[in-house]
Amino acid sequence: MKSHFKAALAQSVEHLIRNERVIGSNPISGSITFSRMNPLDNMLSEELQRLTESNLRRSLRIIDRSEGVLLTISGREIVNFSSNDYLGLASHPALAEAMAEGARRWGTGATASRLICGTTAEHASLEEELASAKGTAASLVFSTGAAAATGTIPALVGRGDVVILDKLAHACLIDGTHASGAKMRVFPHNDLGKLESHLRWARETHPDGKILIITESVFSMDGDLAPLREIVDLKERHGAWLMLDEAHAVGVRGTGIQGLAGELGLIDRIEIQMGTLGKALGVSGGYIAGSRVLIDFLVNRARSFIFSTAPSPAVAAACRAAIKVVCSEEGDRRRATLRGHIAFLSSLLRTEPAESAIIPLILGSEERALAEATRLFEAGFFVPGIRYPTVPKNTARLRVSLSAAHSPEQIRALAGALQRSSQGV
Numbered sequence: 001m002k003s004h005f006k007a008a009l010a011q012s013v014e015h016l017i018r019n020e021r022v023i024g025s026n027p028i029s030g031s032i033t034f035s036r037m038n039p040l041d042n043m044l045s046e047e048l049q050r051l052t053e054s055n056l057r058r059s060l061r062i063i064d065r066s067e068g069v070l071l072t073i074s075g076r077e078i079v080n081f082s083s084n085d086y087l088g089l090a091s092h093p094a095l096a097e098a099m100a101e102g103a104r105r106w107g108t109g110a111t112a113s114r115l116i117c118g119t120t121a122e123h124a125s126l127e128e129e130l131a132s133a134k135g136t137a138a139s140l141v142f143s144t145g146a147a148a149a150t151g152t153i154p155a156l157v158g159r160g161d162v163v164i165l166d167k168l169a170h171a172c173l174i175d176g177t178h179a180s181g182a183k184m185r186v187f188p189h190n191d192l193g194k195l196e197s198h199l200r201w202a203r204e205t206h207p208d209g210k211i212l213i214i215t216e217s218v219f220s221m222d223g224d225l226a227p228l229r230e231i232v233d234l235k236e237r238h239g240a241w242l243m244l245d246e247a248h249a250v251g252v253r254g255t256g257i258q259g260l261a262g263e264l265g266l267i268d269r270i271e272i273q274m275g276t277l278g279k280a281l282g283v284s285g286g287y288i289a290g291s292r293v294l295i296d297f298l299v300n301r302a303r304s305f306i307f308s309t310a311p312s313p314a315v316a317a318a319c320r321a322a323i324k325v326v327c328s329e330e331g332d333r334r335r336a337t338l339r340g341h342i343a344f345l346s347s348l349l350r351t352e353p354a355e356s357a358i359i360p361l362i363l364g365s366e367e368r369a370l371a372e373a374t375r376l377f378e379a380g381f382f383v384p385g386i387r388y389p390t391v392p393k394n395t396a397r398l399r400v401s402l403s404a405a406h407s408p409e410q411i412r413a414l415a416g417a418l419q420r421s422s423q424g425v
C-alpha cells in the first residue's frame with residue numbers, strides 16, 4: 001500500500017474513533033454499525049476519558065436484590081457497609097406497611113407543589129410530629145435534604161450578607177451558599193480560632209449584613225463531631241445565626257431524633273436545624289426545624305419548596321412511622337446496638353472509639369482507594385472508595401458505615417478483610 005494512502009486511511013480511522021460511536025455489531029458477519037457523535041457528546045466523552053485516566057470516573061452499580069444489609073449484585077451476595085441506614089429502618093415492616101397504607105389512602109403522588117394542592121393531612125401531621133420530637137416549635141419537609149439546604153440558605157441570606165462554612169461542609173450547603181449570592185468564607189475544619197476571625201471580619205466589613213454560620217454536627221465523610229457548644233457560644237457573641245445540618249447525627253447521637261443539638265441541650269439556641277429523612281430514618285426527604293416564623297417564612301421564600309412537587313403522601317406516612325420507631329424503646333434498643341457495633345469495630349481496628357457510625361480509613365490516592373474497594377468487594381463487602389471531589393484531593397478513603405442491622409459476625413469478618421488489606425495480603 002502506498003504510504004500516502006496508508007496515512008489517509010489511518011487518519012480516517014482516527015476520525016471515526018473520535019467522532020463516531022459503535023452502536024451495534026453483527027456477531028456473524030463481524031460488521032460494525034457506527035452512529036455519528038454530536039459535538040456535545042464528543043466533548044463529554046473526552047471529559048469522561050480524562051476522569052477515567054485520573055481514577056475519578058464514577059459509574060452506577062446495579063443491586064438486583066436487597067434484604068437488610070445483604071445485597072445481591074451480579075449474582076453474588078455482598079454485605080453492605082456503604083449505606084446510611086444506621087438503624088436498619090429502611091427494611092422495617094412497620095415503615096413498609098405505613099408506606100403501602102399511605103399509597104392506598106392517598107394514591108402514589110402528591111400531584112402538585114405544597115402551595116398549589118399538594119399538602120395532605122399526612123404532610124401536616126409529619127411536620128407536627130417531627131417538630132415535637134425534635135423539640136422545636138415547627139418544621140418544614142422538603143423532597144430531599146439537598147433541597148432543604150438549597151432552598152433555605154438563599155431564602156435567608158443574599159447579597160450584602162456573609163455565610164461562614166466549615167471546610168468539610170456538604171456540597172448541598174455550598175451550593176445553597178453560592179445560590180444565595182452572599183459572600184462566602186470558609187474556615188479550616190473545626191478551627192474555632194479561624195471561625196472567630198471570620199466572624200470579626202464579617203461584622204467589620206458588613207455592619208448591616210446578616211451573618212450565617214453553617215456546619216454539620218456529624219461530618220459525612222469523616223464521622224467526627226463539630227465543637228457545637230463552642231460554635232453556639234461564638235455565634236451568640238458575634239450576633240450571627242447558626243444553620244446546623246444533622247443529616248448523619250439524627251438517630252445516632254442524642255435521643256429520638258434530637259441529634260447532637262439535643263444531646264448537648266442546644267436545641268433552643270440554634271436557629272435553623274436541618275436533617276434528612278433518608279438516612280437513619282430509612283425513607284427519603286429533608287427538613288428544616290425551628291421557630292414558627294422561620295417555617296412560615298420558608299413556605300413563602302424557599303424556592304425548592306415552592307416550585308417542586310411535594311413528597312408523596314405515602315413517603316410522608318412512612319416518615320411518620322419512622323419517627324415513631326426511632327422515638328420508641330425499640331429505637332433506643334437499635335441505637336444501643338449501633339453504639340455497641342461502633343465500639344466493637346473500633347476495638348477490632350485498634351482505633352479510638354468512633355464518635356458516629358461513619359468510620360473512614362484514609363488511603364490518600366484515588367487509585368489505592370479504588371483498588372481497596374474492589375478488593376473488599378471481591379471478598380464480599382461493599383465499602384465505597386470515596387474520592388475527590390467528595391473529599392479533598394489526596395485524602396481518598398474507604399468509608400465504612402455501620403448499621404444496627406449488621407451482626408457482630410459480619411463486623412468481625414469485615415475487620416479481618418480490612419486488616420488483610422492493610423497488610424497487603
Ligand SMILES: Cc1ncc(COP(=O)(O)O)c(C=O)c1O
Nearest residue numbers: 144145146170220247276278285
Ligand atoms: C451532610 C449531608 N447533608 C445533606 C445531605 C443531603 O441529603 P439528601 O440525601 O436527603 O438529599 C447529605 C446526603 O448525602 C449529607 O451527607
